[in-house]
Amino acid sequence: MIGASITSSSGLTWWHIIRLGLIQTSLGGIVVLTTSTLNRIMVVELALAATLPGFLVTIHHIVQLARPRIGYGSDVGGRRTPWIIGGMFILGLGGVLAALGTTLIPSQYWLGLAVSALGFFAIGVGTGATGTSLLALLAKQVAPERKPAAAALVWFMMIIGFAVTAGVAGHFLDPYSPERLMIVTTTVSVLAILVTLLVVRGIEPDSPIEASLESTVTAPVKGAFSAALAEIWQEPQARVFTIFVFVSMLAYSAQDLILEPFAGLVFGRTPGESTQLAGVQHAGVLLGMAAMALSTLLLKSRGAILLRLWIRGGCLLSAVALFLLCWGGLTSSTWSLEANVFLLGTANGGFAVAAIGAMMVLASAGQQKREGIRMGLWGAAQAIAFALGGFMGTVAVDVTRFWFNDPAISYGLVFACEGVLFLVAASLARHIHIANWVADQHDSLPSFGDIALAEAGDGGIR
Numbered sequence: 001m002i003g004a005s006i007t008s009s010s011g012l013t014w015w016h017i018i019r020l021g022l023i024q025t026s027l028g029g030i031v032v033l034t035t036s037t038l039n040r041i042m043v044v045e046l047a048l049a050a051t052l053p054g055f056l057v058t059i060h061h062i063v064q065l066a067r068p069r070i071g072y073g074s075d076v077g078g079r080r081t082p083w084i085i086g087g088m089f090i091l092g093l094g095g096v097l098a099a100l101g102t103t104l105i106p107s108q109y110w111l112g113l114a115v116s117a118l119g120f121f122a123i124g125v126g127t128g129a130t131g132t133s134l135l136a137l138l139a140k141q142v143a144p145e146r147k148p149a150a151a152a153l154v155w156f157m158m159i160i161g162f163a164v165t166a167g168v169a170g171h172f173l174d175p176y177s178p179e180r181l182m183i184v185t186t187t188v189s190v191l192a193i194l195v196t197l198l199v200v201r202g203i204e205p206d207s208p209i210e211a212s213l214e215s216t217v218t219a220p221v222k223g224a225f226s227a228a229l230a231e232i233w234q235e236p237q238a239r240v241f242t243i244f245v246f247v248s249m250l251a252y253s254a255q256d257l258i259l260e261p262f263a264g265l266v267f268g269r270t271p272g273e274s275t276q277l278a279g280v281q282h283a284g285v286l287l288g289m290a291a292m293a294l295s296t297l298l299l300k301s302r303g304a305i306l307l308r309l310w311i312r313g314g315c316l317l318s319a320v321a322l323f324l325l326c327w328g329g330l331t332s333s334t335w336s337l338e339a340n341v342f343l344l345g346t347a348n349g350g351f352a353v354a355a356i357g358a359m360m361v362l363a364s365a366g367q368q369k370r371e372g373i374r375m376g377l378w379g380a381a382q383a384i385a386f387a388l389g390g391f392m393g394t395v396a397v398d399v400t401r402f403w404f405n406d407p408a409i410s411y412g413l414v415f416a417c418e419g420v421l422f423l424v425a426a427s428l429a430r431h432i433h434i435a436n437w438v439a440d441q442h443d444s445l446p447s448f449g450d451i452a453l454a455e456a457g458d459g460g461i462r
Helices: 014-045 051-077 081-104 109-141 144-173 178-199 208-218 225-233 236-253 259-267 271-298 300-331 337-363 371-403 407-429 448-458
Strands: none
Touching: 014 051, 014 081, 014 109, 014 144, 014 178, 051 081, 051 109, 051 225, 051 371, 081 109, 081 178, 109 144, 109 337, 109 371, 144 178, 144 271, 144 337, 225 236, 225 371, 236 300, 236 337, 236 371, 236 407, 259 271, 259 300, 259 337, 259 407, 271 300, 271 337, 300 337, 300 407, 337 371, 371 407
16 A cells, blocks of 8 residues: 555565655656756757756756755654655756756747756756655665665666656657647656655655654754764765765766767767667666676675675776777777677666665664765765766867867767776775675674774775
8 A cells, every 4th residue: 555654663665665766767757858858959959069968967966965965954854755755846847947948048048048057956956855865765774685676676767767758758859849848848747746746655654653753763863964974974984985986976977978979970870879879778777787686686695795796897897898989989980889888888787786785785884874964975976976077078078079080089088088987996896895784684784883993903994
């Protein structure tokens, strides 16, 4: 029953996890319209420089620096549901405003740009509030041995949101018109809000007595946000993992806005073919996610080791795939681009969802159970990386094309830099310690303090 309430002591069932995954599906549906569809419309239909949508996407990532504060607020309040719902409302509004601004740019450039910027600002706030609170809820209430698979499931459902929305919206957007864009964006936003309101109901206690009991048991002691954040940063594993998230996501994000233009300019792919290439990449991402989830479910006793292997292996394989993209673009017009992109997607999917699984495990490993602020810190590191990666990727391509006549060189340089960053991330992953778990003992994870003491005795972080 949708309205059935659960407590944190019983943990989330797979049905509850699937319901929460539908929120990720809704979030992905709105985000893909703004980061992919609007990007395409601005660059192709409106003939604007790629830097402009890159700048707007950067706004939505920079705003997510507020994630630690959002996570801290949900920690102190003891409930995540209001933050999830409020975030989705703001996200939906931001999606509509971003589309409206895009339709205004041809006739009223500065007004359209201002409305678009406001929309992307709201998208950043909404994504931060919904995403951070959802992950904190999962980290708090999912049993440790289920967390890697749960991370894979909710991210799988987000990719479904990307794919379904891109396919359906693409159908209804042809032939393109500003009116069609507004109708499609508004419809997706309203449906996302309705789905969120439906599926989140009953996940957390909603009566005053239950909520008070829940807060008493799990909420951290109230204190200054800056002091709480400084305390988290002093935890060795939290700090190492934050740096890893930043470097790996910087490498991961730089390809987002340039892969499809690369396919068109270097390999002569049509808009339809480049869109299909994105589908090939997402198929690889899903394969990587599924393989990671199945391996950790089937080998629960080795789950922590498998997470580290997937994280490091995924980073190394991503680097190889990016170097191959660089090589293929420079050497052969008949290069198997689809196979290369599928390999990249598989490596990205395996590494990314393993990192999210590790994040969920580590978020609940601290002594004061501050899942929200830890998720917020790592979410902020990811947001900074995505802001820099997406924007710098487009700027690097635009700038290097002034110096080189061959676009393959411009794009190849960016892909090569991404590959190097993935190699650095793989090296950092060696220092991430993920405590093992036992399937029938949900409280077996040691605290960050215990890990720090063990590492001191061993002479350093393993």
